[in-house]
Amino acid sequence: MSEYHVPVLLSESLEHLAIKPDGIYVDVTFGGGGHSREIINRLDDKGHLFAFDQDEDAVKNLWEDQRMTLIVSNFRHLSRWMKYYGVSGKVDSILADLGVSSYQFDNPERGFSYRFDEPLDMRMNQKQSLTAADALNDYDVQQLQNMFSEYGEITNARTLAQQIIQARTSSPINTTGQLVSIAEQVLRGPKMQYLSKLFQALRIEINDEMGALKEMLRGAEEVLKPGGRLVVISYHSLEDRLAKRFFKSGNFEGEPDTDFFGKKTVGWKVITKNPLEANTEEQKLNPRSRSAKMRVAKKQ
Numbered sequence: 001m002s003e004y005h006v007p008v009l010l011s012e013s014l015e016h017l018a019i020k021p022d023g024i025y026v027d028v029t030f031g032g033g034g035h036s037r038e039i040i041n042r043l044d045d046k047g048h049l050f051a052f053d054q055d056e057d058a059v060k061n062l063w064e065d066q067r068m069t070l071i072v073s074n075f076r077h078l079s080r081w082m083k084y085y086g087v088s089g090k091v092d093s094i095l096a097d098l099g100v101s102s103y104q105f106d107n108p109e110r111g112f113s114y115r116f117d118e119p120l121d122m123r124m125n126q127k128q129s130l131t132a133a134d135a136l137n138d139y140d141v142q143q144l145q146n147m148f149s150e151y152g153e154i155t156n157a158r159t160l161a162q163q164i165i166q167a168r169t170s171s172p173i174n175t176t177g178q179l180v181s182i183a184e185q186v187l188r189g190p191k192m193q194y195l196s197k198l199f200q201a202l203r204i205e206i207n208d209e210m211g212a213l214k215e216m217l218r219g220a221e222e223v224l225k226p227g228g229r230l231v232v233i234s235y236h237s238l239e240d241r242l243a244k245r246f247f248k249s250g251n252f253e254g255e256p257d258t259d260f261f262g263k264k265t266v267g268w269k270v271i272t273k274n275p276l277e278a279n280t281e282e283q284k285l286n287p288r289s290r291s292a293k294m295r296v297a298k299k300q
């Protein structure tokens with residue numbers, strides 16, 4: 001399991017999930033099952049854990065346990081699945097440990113990293129048709145620019161988009177190596193930082209990560225019971241901002257929802273005013289934990 005993924009902020013997330021042995025829990029990002037395993041360990045025969053992962057490779061981390069159901073689906077369908085299993089409105093706590101697993105990131109075939117020269121894939125769900133290569137070869141200059149500036153916060157997004165359009169006129173861009181050489185001609189600032197932002201932007205776009213997160217957060221509000229908790233661990237500022245706004249204001253724009261009389265109607269009580277981060281020891285042992293931010297809220 002540790003080879004697939006080392007769970008981040010494990011004890012902190014378990015504490016905030018406030019697990020009761022006979023409760024109903026959801027881990028929307030099963031991955032290597034590190035968090036799920038510890039949740040299950042705290043349940044008795046009446047308790048149940050529903051887990052989600054859209055990557056079929058994660059299924060190999062599943063173990064035999066009647067207290068657990070793994071749903072191979074995008075977590076954006078959380079609310080629909082919980083209705084299907086008859087537990088909507090009855091869920092005690094939900095965990096979302098966002099992004100890609102170390103297995104996905106470190107596996108050259110998946111095309112998530114600029115460290116390898118491999119096909120530009122980046123799909124978390126292998127059944128999806130759109131790949132990173134498709135976007136790079138088919139998007140127009142404006143679509144490319146928007147993706148780079150919005151999801152990668154790349155300052156010279158227009159120049160990079162134009163460079164890509166020009167490069168693909170001679171041959172299609174199919175590998176991470178080709179993309180790195182194109183970016184090298186226009187990059188600004190430290191190379192690794194620039195490439196990380198570029199690869200992050202593509203990954204967020206291909207997997208519609210922001211769209212899926214919004215749908216899941218709204219779904220969580222529906223399926224949790226009053227007093228139920230939602231724990232969100234994010235790894236970049238765009239995700240963290242969405243979770244923060246949603247908890248504080250009940251929407252993604254940041255202005256609190258109000259009723260007819262102007263009274264706030266936000267459905268959440270924020271438990272962590274400031275996000276929790278991994279301690280120095282965890283950061284030393286697991287570099288991936290360095291960017292982690294955990295936010296917790298309780299459904300009113």
Ligand SMILES: C[S@@+](CC[C@H](N)C(=O)[O-])C[C@H]1O[C@@H](n2cnc3c(N)ncnc32)[C@H](O)[C@@H]1O
Pocket residue numbers: 005006007008028029030031032033034035036052053054055058073074075076097098099100101102124212213
């Ligand atoms: C950071 S890993 C989770 C690691 C897990 N907590 C552990 O301890 O092993 C994120 C996982 O969530 C999955 N994932 C990301 N976005 C998803 C989505 N929208 N729907 C379903 N699964 C998703 C990824 O495929 C990946 O396996």
